[in-house]
Amino acid sequence: MKIGYRRVSTTEQNLDRQDLGPVDKTFEEKLSGASAKDRPALRDLIDFAREGDEVVIYAIDRLARDLRDLHDIVATLTAKGASVTFLTERLSFTPQSDDPFATLHLHLLGAVAQFERAIIKKRQAEGIAKARERGVYKGRKPTVDVARIRALRASGVGPTAIAREMGISRITVYRALTAESEPVAA
Numbered sequence: 001m002k003i004g005y006r007r008v009s010t011t012e013q014n015l016d017r018q019d020l021g022p023v024d025k026t027f028e029e030k031l032s033g034a035s036a037k038d039r040p041a042l043r044d045l046i047d048f049a050r051e052g053d054e055v056v057i058y059a060i061d062r063l064a065r066d067l068r069d070l071h072d073i074v075a076t077l078t079a080k081g082a083s084v085t086f087l088t089e090r091l092s093f094t095p096q097s098d099d100p101f102a103t104l105h106l107h108l109l110g111a112v113a114q115f116e117r118a119i120i121k122k123r124q125a126e127g128i129a130k131a132r133e134r135g136v137y138k139g140r141k142p143t144v145d146v147a148r149i150r151a152l153r154a155s156g157v158g159p160t161a162i163a164r165e166m167g168i169s170r171i172t173v174y175r176a177l178t179a180e181s182e183p184v185a186a
Helices: 040-048 067-079 100-133 146-154 159-166 170-178
Strands: 002-008 025-030 054-057 083-086 091-093
Touching (some): 040 067, 067 091, 091 100
Parallel strands (some): 002 054
């Protein structure tokens, strides 16, 4: 079976540019590639892949932005007996192949993707710092009703019950109770 995987970083982005050609099944997501563990479609693909399947990905940075994740994903899929093909880079990995050049190429391009992600994060942090200096950046809007947490606690409701009732974690309740009238982001 030929299985496709397509990913973009945000919901505003479009997957159409990542043409995989004819595939039997496609897994898609619109999430950051920073961490493999936070991507349900990727986990589903790994669970779904079987011996003899070919997993097709448009480009290495669509699969992972972390070198360790990239290596682990490719190793997991090939250990299951599936092959992995990156169309843009023209690289393929199979359970039987042991091509040192392809492995070097994968590591080099994976390192570039990881570096690119680090640069993006650094620029973002710099932009936020400059916006804060100008008073433009206010940060994330509060997602927790601190007043309600405090009112429930004042009426004798315990932190665990408050967390359960509001659908938040206990640590968020404790933060709200100890914060000095600051909004709490969950």
